[in-house]
Amino acid sequence: MKKVYLYKGYERFWHWSQSVLVFILIVTGFEIHSSYSLIGFENAVRIHNITAWTFLVLTVFTIFWDFTTDEWKQYIPTSKNLKAQISFYLSGIFKNAPHPAGKTISSKLNPLQRLVYLGIKVFVFPVMFLTGFLYYFFHYPVQGIELSSLEVIAVLHTRGAFAVVAFIIVHLYLITTGRTVTSNLKAMVTGWEEIEEHETKHIEEEIMAETKTLIRNAGEKSGRRKLRKAKEAVAEIV
Amino acid sequence: MKKLVIFFLAIFLPLFVITLLADQEEEEEADQKKQEIKLVNYIRKANRNTREIVDHSKFEVLKGHFENAHKVTEACLGCHTERHIEIMESPHWKWERNEVIEGKGVITLGKKNTLNNFCIGISGSEATCTRCHIGYGWKDKSFDFNEPTNIDCLVCHDQTGTYEKEKGAAGYPKENVNLNYVAKNVGSPGRENCGVCHFWGGGGNNVKHGDLEKAMIDCSREIDVHMATEGEDMSCIECHRTENHNITGKLYALSSENKNRVTCEQCHTEKPHGDDILDDHICRVACQTCHIPYYAKANATKMIWDWSTAGKLDGDGHPKHENDADGNHKYMSIKGTFIWDDHVVPEYYWFNGLADHQLIDEKIESIPVQMNSLDGKYMDKGLCRKTSTPSKIWPVKVHRGKQIWDPVNKTLVQPKLWDKEEGQGTYWNDFDWGLAAEKGMDYLELPYSGEYDFVETEMYWPLNHQVAPKEQSLKCNDCHTRHNGRLESLGDFYLPGRDHKAGVEIFGIFLIAASIIGVMIHTVCRIISGKKCKLNNYTKN
């Protein structure tokens, strides 16, 4: 077994803050929806709105980060191994079959994850933001612009909310289908993931390639730090 | 892990602090505004009480003996020249005003000619009804509205509390009123002056409005935050500001245009809460809706008046009079059956400031007859529509009744109700509906088929008074709740927390159930496949 540094600091920060924020949005959102009564309607509205703003800031930040670090490429959908991944979840997993798509640093997500996460990033959350902000700003006449009814907005927002809840249920479960029941969770907490020997070969190659470019840029401070990181990573593997 | 926490704090702490600070600033601003309003009110009150006003008791003209009430008016007008012109233009004098009703054009509306579902109307019974008129002698159509000395200055300006009009005397004062004493002690109208008519309208305390009654002459904050004696202690004209006898404010029982109104905003501004979400509500929800959670908080108000049961006499052939357990009239032979209520929850309607009225010569098109109806709906959002401001949700007292109508001509009927003597065909003396109807309609020169029946009616009274202390105003989930909310019956719009679409709920529940079941099946399969499943091996290691 080898350890690979898979999830960077910001990535983990973003992931966990997002999970906290979305959790708060769900709990307060469904209280606003009158599905239950927990903290009171007024508190629910206040917290939902503050959290929504915070979530927006985080999301804008993360999109920026995705592009500056090229991480957005993680979400490019691919059909390669897609069927294999589906059949792994449907049968392979019960027969001790290996994960069809090995994790690498430049490809952390399996083809199913790529599809679903991309869908959430470019479709579900934007719809939630759009409807949420329309909900917030345009429910009353504002200088001649107004929605004829909140209903359309509210229906979309609520459907989206249900979809997010369903996603989270499945997502939480799939966490347990890593190498061990807890390995995915540990990886997202610490950044380090254990990978089997035969899978590490292309990761080594990847790191080496990256290291070389880093050495070229080593004059810069950040280059040096990254180099040290990369060296540590390689050390773990080798 | 530590880094994560630092990251988290670095980004979210400032955000949190900023939002908290912004909120606090808003609140402080609102607090300051509130202090300013209190200060303004305090200064006005001080001015009122300390201002050096003329001492009427020193005027020669007021010292002599007044033969009759007209002479007092003459004396008033001797100094206060031209005031009668202002008075004679006012609805308080004319008991009518010209108002545009949509689809009907300019209509002359007022107590003079418009029917309600309380005592129905004044025509033919003027002498008793005009006890609340600011004049002397309006006993029938012959009353001279252009005679200045017919004006009753004293009923509004008396400061002694001894001035009182006689029953059935067309507005003249009681014999025992000392006109000299009253004339020497006049001043700006207080709540007793306004209250003598506006609290007692409909023939008893709080019969009509539900939010205006005698308890408000001296009340606590619980009853009315503005008028509370141990508090703001505001008189009527503090809000109903008056210049040249033109009193602001009016009632939609008898008017229909969106003008000359008194608003909360004139003191409290449009952003009084220090909270954006609450302030936003002002756009579509009247202040009154949340801040008048109940009306008739001290004494009960009349909710239902059924004229059709009137006329049952006791064994000796005399009119009966029964009270309910709370001491309110339950049955009167002359008027029928009543239902009263206190601490009433208002009904809620969209209202854009325009109202319609069932005129006496108009065909009745639907039952219950809408004596007056408040215009407005959710989609009436102001801006280029009927009014410049959107319809708002208003709390309303709805008074329901059953009263005489002409089922052949399909019009309301004005019965002649009162006369000093029996045998004139008035209902209150002779108990004959047919005759009373004939007399009344004849007096108005309106057609009457000779047949009468009783028809259900509804009348809408938007509430404005008895504003509760803020701790008692409505909370979010008085309306934003799925069941039994205050706005349950106002169904023409989507209200968060109240409304949901069955389709969306089913979609959501299906989605969540499918996810949970899928996960459970998968888990079971993993457990069953046991050793073959690598995952399970690993957990055992």
Ligand code: HEM
């Ligand atoms: C995962 C994210 C979110 C979930 C699960 C969620 C969930 C919900 C739900 C269930 C409701 C009740 C809808 C109804 O019954 O009509 C609601 C209301 C609302 N949501 Fe969201 N929401 C999310 C994100 C957002 C975002 C990003 C915004 C942006 C501002 C937002 C703004 C609102 C607003 C304004 C309301 C109406 C009540 C209020 O004024 O607070 N939501 N949300």
